[in-house]
Amino acid sequence: xxxxxxxxxxxxxxxxxxxxxxxxxxxxxxxxxxxxxxxxxxxxxxxxxxxxxxxxxxxxxxxxxxxxxxxxxxxxxxxxxxxxxxxxxxxxxxxxxxxxxxxxxxxxxxxxxxxxxxxxxxxxxxxxxxxxxxxxxxxxxxxxxxxxxxxxxxxxxxxxxxxxxxxxxxxxxxxxxxxxxxxxxxxxxxxxxxxxxxxxx
Amino acid sequence: xxxxxxxxxxxxxxxxxxxxxxxxxxxxxxxxxxxxxxxxxxxxxxxxxxxxxxxxxxxxxxxxxxxxxxxxxxxxxxxxxxxxxxxxxxxxxxxxxxxxxxxxxxxxxxxxxxxxxxxxxxxxxxxxxxxxxxxxxxxxxxxxxxxxxxxxxxxxxxxxxxxxxxxxxxxxxxxxxxxxxxxxxxxxxxxxxxxxxxxxxxxxxxxxxxxxxxxxxxxxxxxxxxxxxxxxxxxxxxxxxxxxxxxxxxxxxxx
Numbered sequence: 352x353x354x355x356x357x358x359x360x361x362x363x364x365x366x367x368x369x370x371x372x373x374x375x376x377x378x379x380x381x382x383x384x385x386x387x388x389x390x391x392x393x394x395x396x397x398x399x400x401x402x403x404x405x406x407x408x409x410x411x412x413x414x415x416x417x418x419x420x421x422x423x424x425x426x427x428x429x430x431x432x433x434x435x436x437x438x439x440x441x442x443x444x445x446x447x448x449x450x451x452x453x454x455x456x457x458x459x460x461x462x463x464x465x466x467x468x469x470x471x472x473x474x475x476x477x478x479x480x481x482x483x484x485x486x487x488x489x490x491x492x493x494x495x496x497x498x499x500x501x502x503x504x505x506x507x508x509x510x511x512x513x514x515x516x517x518x519x520x521x522x523x524x525x526x527x528x529x530x531x532x533x534x535x536x537x538x539x540x541x542x543x544x545x546x547x548x549x550x551x552x
Numbered sequence: 553x554x555x556x557x558x559x560x561x562x563x564x565x566x567x568x569x570x571x572x573x574x575x576x577x578x579x580x581x582x583x584x585x586x587x588x589x590x591x592x593x594x595x596x597x598x599x600x601x602x603x604x605x606x607x608x609x610x611x612x613x614x615x616x617x618x619x620x621x622x623x624x625x626x627x628x629x630x631x632x633x634x635x636x637x638x639x640x641x642x643x644x645x646x647x648x649x650x651x652x653x654x655x656x657x658x659x660x661x662x663x664x665x666x667x668x669x670x671x672x673x674x675x676x677x678x679x680x681x682x683x684x685x686x687x688x689x690x691x692x693x694x695x696x697x698x699x700x701x702x703x704x705x706x707x708x709x710x711x712x713x714x715x716x717x718x719x720x721x722x723x724x725x726x727x728x729x730x731x732x733x734x735x736x737x738x739x740x741x742x743x744x745x746x747x748x749x750x751x752x753x754x755x756x757x758x759x760x761x762x763x764x765x766x767x768x769x770x771x772x773x774x775x776x777x778x779x780x781x782x783x784x785x786x787x788x789x790x791x792x793x794x795x796x797x798x799x800x801x802x803x804x805x806x807x
Contacts (some may be wrong), residue, residue, distance in 0.1 A: 433570070434575075435572045436570075439572055440567060443776070450564075451561055451564065451567045452566065452567055453570040453571055465563060468558065
């Protein structure tokens with residue numbers, strides 16, 4: 352699988368930095384997207400020109416690497432915490448293809464007027480109880496036809512049952528709204544997480 | 553899609569305003585300040601222990617009779633701010649003859665000064681919290697009292713989230729661990745959270761505490777709702793609470 356500006360050397364992932372054009376190490380223990388790449392996910396829908404909506408961007412570790420890939424596109428990072436958004440705002444000043452947005456991802460109707468266009472991919476990394484419901488709300492409003500979603504599910508955030516039961520339940524729930532393309536466990540890098548890639552029906 | 557159509561300036565303006573709004577709001581300020589005051593006693597106690605490593609050689613049992621502030625004042629300037637009882641006098645006069653060297657005197661004075669400064673900052677922060685409550689959430693402060701109101705805000709995360717909670721949730725704020733344990737094991741759920749330490753609760757019997765927790769929580773929710781509309785209803789709520797406690801006492805006497 353070829354991804355723009357991403358190199359795989361001895362099973363370690365590097366990106367070509369947008370600012371300095373040097374190669375930069377991508378840590379799978381800090382970024383769930385890189386962990387999914389390392390676990391050999393079959394499809395990676397992010398391309399050079401895609402426009403991404405990233406829910407739960409925090410301080411922007413993963414987003415900074417995605418901005419290396421999306422050289423001709425845009426990334427809109429949404430987060431609720433003002434503290435981490437301050438750092439994300441400073442990152443967006445350096446990297447011109449990042450746009451910050453401080454809002455609650457569980458209430459997309461609040462930023463509906465501002466985000467009045469459709470995006471190619473939605474990446475979601477919020478550890479909440481109703482993750483799929485949040486994703487559904489956002490995809491209805493902002494995702495293109497046949498657009499992709501990338502979801503990292505934290506099973507401990509949903510309930511204290513056994514992870515296997517929760518994964519089955521949640522994937523069934525996911526199937527109602529999206530077409531599952533692939534999913535992997537992020538086991539040694541993130542415990543009790545799975546990463547799902549789907550497509551809008 | 554034409555990416556140039558995206559109005560980036562509007563996004564940036566929106567986020568900047570929201571960051572400022574969130575970080576400058578009074579409830580967030582109260583939370584930061586109360587987090588500092590929660591941590592300060594631990595730092596003070598640790599420093600106090602280090603100070604006593606040196607000073608215990610001369611006054612071995614003095615610390616059990618006076619407070620930390622009085623102890624530090626005594627070490628720092630030889631200022632006596634406590635009442636000199638017989639026991640303290642004995643400790644001060646029954647000197648075995650150990651004397652501090654110049655270095656030791658300097659270090660003990662410096663540590664004592666640091667502790668006094670920390671105690672001062674803690675008192676000042678508590679005053680600041682009081683004034684912030686007085687300005688913004690007067691009803692909430694009057695009914696729940698400052699320390700409990702602080703804890704509730706810390707657990708909820710913001711005043712807005714506290715506003716959306718029903719009385720039953722507010723009653724159990726702070727007892728999340730035992731509550732979810734009880735749900736998982738199908739056992740009895742807890743009756744109260746942080747409101748257990750409310751000054752009105754102390755005098756009541758165990759059965760009445762559980763009853764009163766319910767009333768108190770409902771009154772706190774009403775107070776929070778009044779604060780958003782800038783109405784002062786704390787006096788009438790307080791009256792109702794006092795009446796309830798009188799009723800409990802009367803029932804006890806009759807039985």
